Amino acid sequence: MDIEEKKNKNKKYKPILEGIPDWPVYKLSKNRKEFIEEVADRAFKRVKEVRPSTKQLIDELEATLYREQQRMKRNRWRVDPEDEPQFWAKVKEDLSALSTKTPEEQEPDANEILKRIVHRYSDEIAGNFKPSQYRFAREVIKFWFSRLLNGARVKKFGAFWRNQYTLRDKIHIVGKVKHLRRLARKGTVVMVPTHFSNLDSILIGWVIHSLGLPAFIYGAGLNLFNLKIFAYFMNSLGAYKVDRRKKNMPYLETLKLYSTIALQKGAHSLFFPGGTRSRSGMLEKQLKLGLLSSTIEAQRNLYLESQPGEEVRKIFIVPVTLNYNFVLEAPDLVEDYLSSKGQDRYMPEQDKYGSWQLIQFMFKFFTKGSSISVSIGRGLDVMGNYVDDEGNSIDEHDRAVDTRDYFITNGQLSIDRQREDEYTRMLSAKIVKEYHRINRVFASHLVAFVAFTMWQKRYPMLDLFGLLRLPEEELYLPYDEFRDTCKRVRKQIYRMKIENKVNIASHLKGDIDEMIKRGLYNVGIFHLKRPLLRNREGNIITRDLNVLYYYHNRLVGYELDKFIGQ
Amino acid sequence: MNSTSLSDSKPVGVIGAGNFGSAVANLLARHKPVLLYARDVDVVNRINTKRDNRGHKIQENVTAINSLSQIAEECDVIFPIIPSAHFRSVIQKLSPHLHPYHILIHGTKGFDITLPRKATIDEMDNLNRQQVKTMSEVIREESVVVRVGCLAGPNLSKELAAGHPTATVIASPFNEVIELGKKLLRNDRFQVYGNNDLTGVELAGVLKNIIAIASGALSGLGYGDNAKGLLISRGVVEMIYLGRALGGNTKAFLGVAGIGDLVTTCNSSLSRNFQVGHQLAQGKTLQDILASTDEIAEGINTVRIAKKCADFYKVKAPITNALYRVLFEKLTVKQALEYLMRYPLNVDIDFLDK
Numbered sequence: 001m002d003i004e005e006k007k008n009k010n011k012k013y014k015p016i017l018e019g020i021p022d023w024p025v026y027k028l029s030k031n032r033k034e035f036i037e038e039v040a041d042r043a044f045k046r047v048k049e050v051r052p053s054t055k056q057l058i059d060e061l062e063a064t065l066y067r068e069q070q071r072m073k074r075n076r077w078r079v080d081p082e083d084e085p086q087f088w089a090k091v092k093e094d095l096s097a098l099s100t101k102t103p104e105e106q107e108p109d110a111n112e113i114l115k116r117i118v119h120r121y122s123d124e125i126a127g128n129f130k131p132s133q134y135r136f137a138r139e140v141i142k143f144w145f146s147r148l149l150n151g152a153r154v155k156k157f158g159a160f161w162r163n164q165y166t167l168r169d170k171i172h173i174v175g176k177v178k179h180l181r182r183l184a185r186k187g188t189v190v191m192v193p194t195h196f197s198n199l200d201s202i203l204i205g206w207v208i209h210s211l212g213l214p215a216f217i218y219g220a221g222l223n224l225f226n227l228k229i230f231a232y233f234m235n236s237l238g239a240y241k242v243d244r245r246k247k248n249m250p251y252l253e254t255l256k257l258y259s260t261i262a263l264q265k266g267a268h269s270l271f272f273p274g275g276t277r278s279r280s281g282m283l284e285k286q287l288k289l290g291l292l293s294s295t296i297e298a299q300r301n302l303y304l305e306s307q308p309g310e311e312v313r314k315i316f317i318v319p320v321t322l323n324y325n326f327v328l329e330a331p332d333l334v335e336d337y338l339s340s341k342g343q344d345r346y347m348p349e350q351d352k353y354g355s356w357q358l359i360q361f362m363f364k365f366f367t368k369g370s371s372i373s374v375s376i377g378r379g380l381d382v383m384g385n386y387v388d389d390e391g392n393s394i395d396e397h398d399r400a401v402d403t404r405d406y407f408i409t410n411g412q413l414s415i416d417r418q419r420e421d422e423y424t425r426m427l428s429a430k431i432v433k434e435y436h437r438i439n440r441v442f443a444s445h446l447v448a449f450v451a452f453t454m455w456q457k458r459y460p461m462l463d464l465f466g467l468l469r470l471p472e473e474e475l476y477l478p479y480d481e482f483r484d485t486c487k488r489v490r491k492q493i494y495r496m497k498i499e500n501k502v503n504i505a506s507h508l509k510g511d512i513d514e515m516i517k518r519g520l521y522n523v524g525i526f527h528l529k530r531p532l533l534r535n536r537e538g539n540i541i542t543r544d545l546n547v548l549y550y551y552h553n554r555l556v557g558y559e560l561d562k563f564i565g566q
Numbered sequence: 567m568n569s570t571s572l573s574d575s576k577p578v579g580v581i582g583a584g585n586f587g588s589a590v591a592n593l594l595a596r597h598k599p600v601l602l603y604a605r606d607v608d609v610v611n612r613i614n615t616k617r618d619n620r621g622h623k624i625q626e627n628v629t630a631i632n633s634l635s636q637i638a639e640e641c642d643v644i645f646p647i648i649p650s651a652h653f654r655s656v657i658q659k660l661s662p663h664l665h666p667y668h669i670l671i672h673g674t675k676g677f678d679i680t681l682p683r684k685a686t687i688d689e690m691d692n693l694n695r696q697q698v699k700t701m702s703e704v705i706r707e708e709s710v711v712v713r714v715g716c717l718a719g720p721n722l723s724k725e726l727a728a729g730h731p732t733a734t735v736i737a738s739p740f741n742e743v744i745e746l747g748k749k750l751l752r753n754d755r756f757q758v759y760g761n762n763d764l765t766g767v768e769l770a771g772v773l774k775n776i777i778a779i780a781s782g783a784l785s786g787l788g789y790g791d792n793a794k795g796l797l798i799s800r801g802v803v804e805m806i807y808l809g810r811a812l813g814g815n816t817k818a819f820l821g822v823a824g825i826g827d828l829v830t831t832c833n834s835s836l837s838r839n840f841q842v843g844h845q846l847a848q849g850k851t852l853q854d855i856l857a858s859t860d861e862i863a864e865g866i867n868t869v870r871i872a873k874k875c876a877d878f879y880k881v882k883a884p885i886t887n888a889l890y891r892v893l894f895e896k897l898t899v900k901q902a903l904e905y906l907m908r909y910p911l912n913v914d915i916d917f918l919d920k
Binding site for chain 1 (some may be wrong): 642661665666708729739741742883
């Protein structure tokens with residue numbers, strides 16, 4: 001069953017910058033060498049600033065070495081360079097040689113070791129954008145997507161080669177599209193989408209291209225580069241590498257500075273601020289502050305480095321939510337979540353999905369009707385104020401604000417890291433609020449939420465884990481009761497939509513039975529065990545309560561459970 | 567912070583020329599020129615000509631003015647010290663003139679409430695944090711200023727004016743604000759501490775007013791120091807429970823703004839809240855007491871709001887409940903005390919375990 005979007009404004013957008021040589025990401029990669037030097041240089045200074053004495057520096061280097069050795073011993077990946085063990089062995093040797101020297105002699109040597117390390121990190125992180133590869137990758141993706149779509153949809157011989165359907169029919173982009181295009185011309189855009197699936201980065205890449213925006217740079221988990229096919233596309237789409245195994249301070253500082261300096265140079269960027277994919281299926285509540293803080297730092301540097309009277313390029317944060325009926329990895333994600341919540345143990349990041357599963361999923365995705373929608377939010381400045389189409393910041397009382405003023409003390413621009421940490425927290429809270437506001441409720445989200453919450457309220461004595469242990473056969477809901485509850489909750493969602501607290505997909509409206517039918521059909525559509533369905537008597541039942549819990553979580557945080565009775 | 571910059575000669579602003587406002591203006595005047603905003607033009611003139619306000623001798627360095635826009639234009643740092651009932655409306659008027667470079671440090675120990683239209687507080691069965699805001703939250707809501715802080719501690723205006731030794735806490739999530747506050751206020755009789763838990767410190771300052779009224783009531787009944795010891799120790803526990811429900815951390819309540827301020831107000835007949843309790847115990851009604859003074863005892867409103875919050879968040883708050891019934895439901899202080907002494911709550915301390 002296909003879901004028709006009422007106002008499908010999906011048209012094609014012209015590129016805002018004609019030639020790839022004008023793209024900031026291209027300029028960045030053309031001067032890749034200098035850029036890496038600059039990042040390494042700044043990272044060196046930054047680490048020295050945080051660890052001013054030689055003793056502190058050596059301690060830090062030793063901690064870094066130890067962690068790297070542990071990582072290599074326990075968790076090596078295919079993508080890791082081969083000379084890695086030698087590099088760290090040399091660091092170890094040089095570090096132990098330090099112990100025989102006087103503090104004065106130690107300093108230059110320790111500095112040199114640090115330089116070597118941050119330079120290696122900077123080189124490792126840096127992306128490798130090549131226009132020819134980019135064009136090629138783009139064409140390949142477009143070609144295969146439309147082959148899949150047409151071959152699957154139009155069931156005629158030869159339909160495989162037609163161009164009747166395009167991705168635009170499958171993916172609905174709603175929200176502030178024009179606004180985003182204008183901002184990308186005015187300043188530097190940082191797109192911050194929610195993160196539910198490994199598909200997200202490809203999806204967002206396509207969205208960026210189809211909106212006529214130049215390629216964005218983004219930090220992709222190094223684990224993705226283990227898959228050769230992914231690595232190729234990632235590299236060509238402007239990705240830089242983020243290795244979540246490396247938690248040592250020099251690495252984290254280098255990574256942050258990479259992003260900061262790229263932003264300063266005007267490279268549009270993409271962050272998944274939630275860090276990894278949402279394990280629980282909830283909208284992100286807590287964001288990773290590290291990368292987010294680089295937006296604030298970059299904006300501050302742009303102000304600091306500007307001449308008086310010069311117009312300063314602004315950085316705009318654009319929240320985006322991705323709304324799915326179905327998340328391929330849901331069963332594993334929720335299992336992860338539950339086991340970590342049940343007992344607080346460390347979970348190594350691992351992906352069970354190879355290239356084959358991905359292709360399978362793609363095929364299912366294109367053959368069965370289940371659309372994805374991407375909501376683009378209004379742009380914010382780095383302090384979380386809305387901006388207008390011209391990029392001017394506007395406060396909640398519709399008055400103009402000068403973002404520069406946030407960095408001024410005593411009449412002068414100043415650097416205050418503690419202040420900026422606090423600003424980062426404020427920005428993070430604002431983005432989370434925007435996610436909830438622009439999140440589009442699908443019929444499938446609603447039915448999942450209502451069904452799970454009704455079951456939860458039937459067993460008030462059980463905690464989450466107790467509930468999930470109940471045998472699925474025991475759980476059913478009479479249809480009429482379910483229907484009435486859906487209606488009540490939907491009414492509240494309408495009310496919240498008017499208050500601008502949430503957004504809805506147009507298919508949520510209309511006849512309630514139809515809406516429920518649509519929701520049941522689409523919720524977790526491709527899972528082997530369906531999370532929600534009707535049995536022969538017409539009652540609502542589940543085959544997989546864990547997965548239902550995952551989909552239900554999408555609407556947690558709106559206080560909708562008050563509208564669901566016993 | 568660059569101390570040689572030109573703007574260092576900029577004056578510091580104080581909004582509100584009440585007792586505490588005047589005392590703070592005088593403290594600031596030791597380091598900087600001060601602009602003191604008063605709503606009443608007569609007060610402005612009196613301060614500027616006679617250098618006198620409410621019995622405070624106002625320093626030469628202080629200039630009284632009547633324009634909020636002038637304060638915002640001339641000062642980067644402003645101390646709003648306005649009764650909580652007017653706080654929001656004053657900030658609303660000030661807001662169009664404020665910029666993100668402004669730093670606001672308030673000295674108001676009260677709550678702000680926003681009710682649904684046409685509702686009165688008496689009609690509300692309970693109140694939650696959507697409706698009850700601290701002063702720093704009001705500043706954040708009504709203006710673009712983000713660098714916000716508060717002043718709290720044992721700061722009886724009369725003793726400050728007389729130069730007795732004491733201390734204050736500047737609370738703010740921003741170290742910059744704390745450092746600035748220290749620089750502006752500190753002198754050899756006035757110690758300034760810093761705390762990053764702004765909400766906690768604000769709540770401590772507000773909630774202690776409840777216990778101050780109770781302390782006044784005990785003294786009005788003629789009871790001595792055992793009773794006071796009991797009240798203060800149980801009072802702290804109650805403040806912590808309420809404070810945590812409203813978003814503060816335990817620590818703030820154990821510092822200068824919590825216990826420090828509490829012990830002071832519970833022992834001092836100079837405190838207005840203490841006075842209210844004292845008169846209640848002597849049989850006066852709330853109406854009589856309110857009619858007899860033009861000064862505002864924040865504690866009365868605090869009791870009303872805190873009681874309804876305790877109901878919403880299901881916090882045990884026997885002292886607050888008892889006072890609520892005395893103030894608004896015609897229970898006598900004696901009956902309230904009997905109720906409290908029979909209250910079945912007998913674990914001494916259980917808030918440090920978690």
